[in-house]
Amino acid sequence: MTFRGRTDAGALLIAVPLIGEAEARSRVLALWSPGVTVHELPGGDWLVTLPAPLSLRAEHAPGLPLPTPAEVPRAGAIHRYDRTRLPEVDPAAWLDLGELEVVPLTVPEPELKPTPVEPSFTQEPDLRELASVGEPDPMPPLWPDGGLLGRVLRGWYADRRRRYVDRLAAQFERRRWGDALRNAVPLGGPGGGHPTLRLPGRRSGPLVPTPVRRPGGGSMPYDEDSHRRLRTLYRKAAAALEKDGRIEEAAFVLADLLDDALAAVTLLERHGRPRPAAELAEGRGLEPALVVRLWWRAGDRDRALRIARLRGAYEAAVERLAKVDPRAAGHLRLAWSADRWAAGDAVGAVEAAWPAEDLRAGAVSLARQGLDADAPHRPVLLAYALARRPDPGHADEARALLAKPEPDEADWYDQRAFVRTLRTVDLADRALDTELTGAALRAVLRAAPHETDPAARPGLIRALRRRADPLLAADLPACPPPPDRPVLRLRAERRPGGLPLTDAVALSRTTVLTAHGELGVRLLGRDGRVRAAWDVPAHRLIAADHGGAALLVADRGEAQDVHRLDLTTRRTAHWATLAAGPLPTSYDGTVLPVPDADGLAFLETRAPRLRALARELDRDHTVLALARTPDTLTALIRHRSGDQLRRWDLPRLTLRDRTGLPPARYTLLATGTALLPEPTDTGLRLRAHGRNPGDRGPLPADTLTLLADGDTLAVAAEEEPEVSVTLAETPGGRPWAGVSFPGLPRLRAHAGLVTLYEAEGRIVVLDRTARAQVLNVRTPPV
Incomplete structure (x- = not known):
C-alpha cells in the first residue's frame, strides 16, 4: 500500500460510510471503463477492481490504492476476501431513464450497387473446351462398317489422302514455304476437330503461332504412315525456317502444325522474341513459372506479377529466371518480397528475400518493422531480426522465450516456431548464435511432452548441436518420447459475452479476430482483452492464409460491402461492393474467388479497380457454395444437366475432380x-x-448439425441442456476433441486452429495438431 507518491493500483478501496454514497458513486463513475467491477465489503466499503493497473498519485486518488484486490487493509490488518462471495454493486442501477423519451432512429439504407468487374488482362483459355472434356456430340461414321460400299469408299479416300500428302510433301521439299504452310494440316492438338472427308482449306493471314487454338470444324483422318511422314516434313521445315531466319514461321510450324507449344516458345525466346513467346506460353496454358519469366524478360512486369500472384509461381519463376538472367531474377525476388509485404504477410516478405545474400539486410529490416508493428508470427520474425546487428531488446526477448522452465502449450509453440527458424538462420554474432542455439536445445528437450512431430525432432537437435557449445551439447540428456494424447474435453464459458458475435476466427495462437455486425470488428488477445478495434460494419470475416490481413464483409441485402483490413498497419480501406452470394472463408491475401453472373471470378483484392485475374465456369453454372484451404478449392455448382462438385488445386487452378450429385442440402x-x-x-x-x-459410419445422435470450414468437420448434437460438439480428423473418424456449449456454435478453421463461437459471445479455440486448448474466452463489453 502507498499513501503518498505515484503508484500502480490494481484496485481502489472507497470508504462509503465516510464520504457518503453519492460521492462514492461519482468517484466510481469517473473511474468506469469496460472491465471495472465493484463489490461491497462488510462494513459498507466498496472494493473497485480495475481491468489493468492504473498509475496515479496516492494522495489524489479517489480511494486507497491497492496493488491487488486480493489483499484489503481493514482495521490495521490485511484481509483476504473471495470476491465471488461478495455482493456486486451494479452502477447501471444508478441510472434513471424513466423520464427520458425514447425516440427510435431510422437510418435509410444506402442503395448499394455491385462494383463493375474489369475483364481479365488476358483471355483465359477454356482448357476443358480445348481438351473436349464432356459428352462429345455424336458423329456419323465416315463410311459403312462393312460391305462392298464400305470397301470402295475406303479405297477412294485412301487414294485421295495419298495424293494430298504427296502434293504437300512436294511443296515442303521444294521449299515453297508460302504454299506449303498455308496448305498444311495440323497434327494432333485441339485444333483438329472431328474427322471429315473434306480437304483442309488454305490459310489466310500471317503465318505466326496462334496463342489460343480453338477446336476446328473438321480434319482429315490419317493413317500411321501418313502421320509419320508429315511429322518428319514439319520437323525438317521448322529447322530449315529457323536456319533461314524465318523465326515466326518456324514457331508457327512447331506450335500450330506439330502442336508443340513449348518447343515454339523455346525457339522464340532463343532468338530474342520474349513477347510473342510469352503470349504463346500464356495462351497455350504452359507452366506459370515459364510464363512469368517470359513476361518479365519482355518488360511487362505488371503482367508478370499478376500471373505470379494468381498462380503462386513466384519461387519457381525466380529459379527459372536465375538460370538465364541472375540480375533480373534478383529484381523479381525483390518484387516478390514487396508484394508479400503489401499483402500484410511480413513473414512471407522476409522469407522471399532471404535466399538472396544481397537482400538479407533488407529482409532483416523488414523483420524488425514487423516486430515493431506486432505482425503475426512474431517468433519467426524475431529469429530473422537477430541475424544482423541484433537489437539488445530483441536478444533479451529471445532469451526470455527460450528460458521458460515449464512452458505450457502456447509457450512451446512460440518456442518451436523460433527454434525451427533459428535452425535455418545463422546469426552474424557468433557468441549470441552459440548462446541461443544452446538455449534452444534445452527448450526442445524440456518441451518434449508438447511435441506433435517427434519424427522431425532428431534432425532439429542435430542441426542445433553443431552450432551450440560443445560441452553443453555433450551433457544433454536423451529426449523423452512424447506422451499419448487423450481426447480433449472442454466446456465453454457459462456466462455470455458482452458483445454479440456474427463471426470469429483465430488468426494465431495469440489473436482472435471477431465481427459484431454494425458494432464493428475487434482483435482480441489470449486473455480476451481488446487489442484493437475498428468501427467498420462486418458480419463475416475472410481471413488471409498468412494471418496478416482480412476482408470484412457487411451484408447489405442484395449486395455485400467489403473492406480490406491490414493487421500489420491496423488500417482499413473500402475494397468493393459485390452482389450477394456465397464467398469463401479464406483467401491467399491477394486473390479472392467470387461467384458472379459469368461463373467464378478470381478477383485481385489489392488493385485500385475491381479486376478479374482469371475465370472459371460460365453463365450456365451457378455456384451454390465454396470451401477453400491454401491448397484446394471446392465448389458446389448447379447446372442445367444437374448439380456438380468440382475441385481445383491451388494456386495453379488445375481442375482435379468433377462429380455429378443428386440435389440435396450438402455440407x-x-x-x-x-x-x-x-x-x-x-x-x-x-x-x-x-x-x-x-x-462414413453412424452419427452420435438423431438431432444434429454438421459444422464445416475448409477441410475441418465437426458434429454438433443437442444434449439437453447443452450442445455437444465433436471434432474428428476425418468424417466419421476417431474424435480428438469434444466441447460443450449452451447453444449451437459455429466453426471456423485457419492455420491449424479451430475456432468455435456462439452468437452470445462465447469463443473456444483449439489447436488441431496438438489437440490442445488455446483459449476459452467471452467477448468484452461494448
Whole structure:
C-alpha cells in the first residue's frame, strides 16, 4: 500500500460510510471503463477492481490504492476476501431513464450497387473446351462398317489422302514455304476437330503461332504412315525456317502444325522474341513459372506479377529466371518480397528475400518493422531480426522465450516456431548464435511432452548441436518420447459475452479476430482483452492464409460491402461492393474467388479497380457454395444437366475432380467431399459424395448439425441442456476433441486452429495438431 507518491493500483478501496454514497458513486463513475467491477465489503466499503493497473498519485486518488484486490487493509490488518462471495454493486442501477423519451432512429439504407468487374488482362483459355472434356456430340461414321460400299469408299479416300500428302510433301521439299504452310494440316492438338472427308482449306493471314487454338470444324483422318511422314516434313521445315531466319514461321510450324507449344516458345525466346513467346506460353496454358519469366524478360512486369500472384509461381519463376538472367531474377525476388509485404504477410516478405545474400539486410529490416508493428508470427520474425546487428531488446526477448522452465502449450509453440527458424538462420554474432542455439536445445528437450512431430525432432537437435557449445551439447540428456494424447474435453464459458458475435476466427495462437455486425470488428488477445478495434460494419470475416490481413464483409441485402483490413498497419480501406452470394472463408491475401453472373471470378483484392485475374465456369453454372484451404478449392455448382462438385488445386487452378450429385442440402469440405446425413434403420449415418465416396459410419445422435470450414468437420448434437460438439480428423473418424456449449456454435478453421463461437459471445479455440486448448474466452463489453 502507498499513501503518498505515484503508484500502480490494481484496485481502489472507497470508504462509503465516510464520504457518503453519492460521492462514492461519482468517484466510481469517473473511474468506469469496460472491465471495472465493484463489490461491497462488510462494513459498507466498496472494493473497485480495475481491468489493468492504473498509475496515479496516492494522495489524489479517489480511494486507497491497492496493488491487488486480493489483499484489503481493514482495521490495521490485511484481509483476504473471495470476491465471488461478495455482493456486486451494479452502477447501471444508478441510472434513471424513466423520464427520458425514447425516440427510435431510422437510418435509410444506402442503395448499394455491385462494383463493375474489369475483364481479365488476358483471355483465359477454356482448357476443358480445348481438351473436349464432356459428352462429345455424336458423329456419323465416315463410311459403312462393312460391305462392298464400305470397301470402295475406303479405297477412294485412301487414294485421295495419298495424293494430298504427296502434293504437300512436294511443296515442303521444294521449299515453297508460302504454299506449303498455308496448305498444311495440323497434327494432333485441339485444333483438329472431328474427322471429315473434306480437304483442309488454305490459310489466310500471317503465318505466326496462334496463342489460343480453338477446336476446328473438321480434319482429315490419317493413317500411321501418313502421320509419320508429315511429322518428319514439319520437323525438317521448322529447322530449315529457323536456319533461314524465318523465326515466326518456324514457331508457327512447331506450335500450330506439330502442336508443340513449348518447343515454339523455346525457339522464340532463343532468338530474342520474349513477347510473342510469352503470349504463346500464356495462351497455350504452359507452366506459370515459364510464363512469368517470359513476361518479365519482355518488360511487362505488371503482367508478370499478376500471373505470379494468381498462380503462386513466384519461387519457381525466380529459379527459372536465375538460370538465364541472375540480375533480373534478383529484381523479381525483390518484387516478390514487396508484394508479400503489401499483402500484410511480413513473414512471407522476409522469407522471399532471404535466399538472396544481397537482400538479407533488407529482409532483416523488414523483420524488425514487423516486430515493431506486432505482425503475426512474431517468433519467426524475431529469429530473422537477430541475424544482423541484433537489437539488445530483441536478444533479451529471445532469451526470455527460450528460458521458460515449464512452458505450457502456447509457450512451446512460440518456442518451436523460433527454434525451427533459428535452425535455418545463422546469426552474424557468433557468441549470441552459440548462446541461443544452446538455449534452444534445452527448450526442445524440456518441451518434449508438447511435441506433435517427434519424427522431425532428431534432425532439429542435430542441426542445433553443431552450432551450440560443445560441452553443453555433450551433457544433454536423451529426449523423452512424447506422451499419448487423450481426447480433449472442454466446456465453454457459462456466462455470455458482452458483445454479440456474427463471426470469429483465430488468426494465431495469440489473436482472435471477431465481427459484431454494425458494432464493428475487434482483435482480441489470449486473455480476451481488446487489442484493437475498428468501427467498420462486418458480419463475416475472410481471413488471409498468412494471418496478416482480412476482408470484412457487411451484408447489405442484395449486395455485400467489403473492406480490406491490414493487421500489420491496423488500417482499413473500402475494397468493393459485390452482389450477394456465397464467398469463401479464406483467401491467399491477394486473390479472392467470387461467384458472379459469368461463373467464378478470381478477383485481385489489392488493385485500385475491381479486376478479374482469371475465370472459371460460365453463365450456365451457378455456384451454390465454396470451401477453400491454401491448397484446394471446392465448389458446389448447379447446372442445367444437374448439380456438380468440382475441385481445383491451388494456386495453379488445375481442375482435379468433377462429380455429378443428386440435389440435396450438402455440407461441403474443401477436400472435394460433400457430406449428407442419411437416415437408416439404426439411426443417422454420414454419407460422403464426390471424392472418396461412401459410408462414413453412424452419427452420435438423431438431432444434429454438421459444422464445416475448409477441410475441418465437426458434429454438433443437442444434449439437453447443452450442445455437444465433436471434432474428428476425418468424417466419421476417431474424435480428438469434444466441447460443450449452451447453444449451437459455429466453426471456423485457419492455420491449424479451430475456432468455435456462439452468437452470445462465447469463443473456444483449439489447436488441431496438438489437440490442445488455446483459449476459452467471452467477448468484452461494448
